[in-house]
Amino acid sequence: MTERTWTSPALNATCALVIAVLVTAPIAPVHADGPDFSLSVTPTRLVVPADLLGQSQDVRVTNSGRESLAVEVGKRDFVQRPDGALTFQAGAPYSASNWVRVTPARFRLGPGSAARVRIRIRLPDQPDAGDHQVAVVFLVAAGTGSANIRINRGVGLPVFLTAPGPVDDTVRPENLRAPRFALSGPIRMSASVRSVGTVHRDFRGPDRLRLRVAGRTVPFPDFTVNRGAVRHISTVWADPPLACVCRATVTLTAPDGTPHVLSARVIVVRFHLIAVALGGALLVFVTVLRARLRYLARAGSAALPVRRARDG
Numbered sequence: 001m002t003e004r005t006w007t008s009p010a011l012n013a014t015c016a017l018v019i020a021v022l023v024t025a026p027i028a029p030v031h032a033d034g035p036d037f038s039l040s041v042t043p044t045r046l047v048v049p050a051d052l053l054g055q056s057q058d059v060r061v062t063n064s065g066r067e068s069l070a071v072e073v074g075k076r077d078f079v080q081r082p083d084g085a086l087t088f089q090a091g092a093p094y095s096a097s098n099w100v101r102v103t104p105a106r107f108r109l110g111p112g113s114a115a116r117v118r119i120r121i122r123l124p125d126q127p128d129a130g131d132h133q134v135a136v137v138f139l140v141a142a143g144t145g146s147a148n149i150r151i152n153r154g155v156g157l158p159v160f161l162t163a164p165g166p167v168d169d170t171v172r173p174e175n176l177r178a179p180r181f182a183l184s185g186p187i188r189m190s191a192s193v194r195s196v197g198t199v200h201r202d203f204r205g206p207d208r209l210r211l212r213v214a215g216r217t218v219p220f221p222d223f224t225v226n227r228g229a230v231r232h233i234s235t236v237w238a239d240p241p242l243a244c245v246c247r248a249t250v251t252l253t254a255p256d257g258t259p260h261v262l263s264a265r266v267i268v269v270r271f272h273l274i275a276v277a278l279g280g281a282l283l284v285f286v287t288v289l290r291a292r293l294r295y296l297a298r299a300g301s302a303a304l305p306v307r308r309a310r311d312g
Contacts, residue, residue: 038065039109041138041157048121050164057119059157061138063109069140072106073117076135078158080229082192086158088135094227096132096161099123121161129165130198131227133158160200160226168197171225173252176262181269182240189218190234191250191262195225211235213248213266240268 042060063069077092101120109115119136139154174192189211195201203209204222211218220235240246250262 035065036067037069037140037153039063039069039071039138039140039153039155041155044157046119046136046157046159048159048161050162053121053123053161053164057121057159059117059119059136060114061109061117062114063111066111068111069109070106071109071115072139072141073102073104074137074139075100075102076137076156078133078135078156080226080231082230082232084223084231084233086135086156088156092133094128094130094132096134096159099127099132099161100134100136100159102136119159123161123163127163129163130167131200132161132163133226134161135159162199167199168255169199169201170195170197170255171201171252172196173250173260173262174230176248176250176264178248178264178266180265181267183269185238185240185268187237187240187266187268188234189213189237189248189264189266190232191220192230192232193225193252194230195227198227200224200226209233209250209252211237211248211250213237214241214244214246240266242268244268 040062042062046057046059048057061071075097076088077090077095077097078086079089079092080086099121101122103118103120107115107117117136117138135156135158137154137156139152142152172194174194176189176191178189179187191209191211193209202222202224203220204224208222209220211220216237218235218237220233223231223233225231237248245265245267248264248266252260254260
């Protein structure tokens with residue numbers, strides 16, 4: 001997930017909220033020219049495996065802005081969109097909002113200060129094995145004023161809990177998209193991956209998804225597929241050859257070792273380079289032809305007196 005800090009108002013109180021994953025740095029002095037609002041949360045994502053569900057989890061909330069903030073803590077269900085963004089949705093599948101208790105529920109943060117928030121987890125009887133999720137939302141309500149529009153500001157921390165039992169991180173590749181024809185590089189290619197298991201799956205670092213094309217490997221950026229979600233991801237083939245009929249493939253291996261292969265064909269023809277080559281060849285041909293014609297004309301002129309003398 002992308003790590004960044006919000007430093008501007010966001011999240012209208014009447015609108016659906018989109019989770020932004022945030023990261024905080026060590027507390028530093030608040031600068032006079034810094035932003036009024038800058039709230040950050042560490043860690044950026046909380047993943048609690050089954051063997052740690054009995055332990056409380058601590059989250060650090062930091063105010064790096066110039067305003068004093070009254071923070072209220074809430075919980076929201078969410079879903080993952082195909083582009084990877086997390087959107088709040090009441091009654092979302094695999095909700096863990098009733099499993100989580102957060103303390104304190106509200107607190108005040110002065111400029112340059114931080115607070116610790118504790119998350120406790122209590123599973124219901126016989127929970128469904130696998131991932132369940134909830135967003136812990138740290139909300140700063142809009143202040144009073146004469147403006148017609150007041151905007152609440154806040155950040156959300158996605159929390160993933162793995163209920164005990166058999167887990168399966170199987171994903172299924174659905175399609176690989178590439179342009180049929182390309183005149184030059186770079187060439188963008190996209191794939192879709194669907195989670196069909198019981199837990200999320202990370203494609204990061206050495207486990208990145210990779211594209212094979214024209215004897216080369218092109219990695220996709222890091223991404224995560226949440227349980228039950230579909231992800232659309234893209235990569236760029238920066239340096240295709242001058243011309244080829246290339247087959248691009250993406251391979252995903254199932255837990256039983258069965259490979260699932262997606263493929264797409266792209267024809268690379270750099271017409272502008274071909275046109276330059278043809279133009280150069282035509283220029284050489286015309287130059288040689290003109291030189292040949294001039295040679296024949298001179299040879300004919302030199303032979304004319306000889307022919308006249310012979311005829312006479």
